[in-house]
């Protein structure tokens with residue numbers, strides 16, 4: 001016998017199905033979205049670095065002698081964690097702010113060494129030479145050694161590291 005309250009458009013069973021499916025979807029979204037966000041957020045995070053690195057006291061760096069300072073930076077890129085090593089040559093001259101050179105050759109990124117006997121930087125990869133001011137003396141490098149931006153805080157020396 002048909003009920004006198006029966007809807008001509010939707011019966012009670014269909015209504016309950018729709019409400020149950022809607023509530024189930026909402027609950028899945030409430031529980032699932034934070035889980036999805038947790039898994040993808042590292043991939044959307046910051047990459048590279050943009051930091052001031054402390055090289056310590058200026059007293060650690062003698063005058064007129066490019067002195068190598070090595071440091072490591074740990075970068076987090078998504079789920080990947082990597083440690084990069086860097087080198088910086090600090091050159092102090094009496095009465096001037098220090099100059100800090102990258103130890104990366106501007107040709108194909110080999111590491112340069114300071115040759116104290118000849119007073120020049122040497123890149124062993126393709127036998128290039130840079131003078132004490134980082135200018136190219138000979139070899140294939142297309143430009144002088146890169147210089148770090150520096151900041152002095154009292155006698156503390158900082159360099160600005162920017163990496164993409």
Ligand code: FES
Pocket residue numbers: 105106107108109110123124125126127128139140141
């Ligand atoms: S990488 Fe230094 S000269 Fe080629």
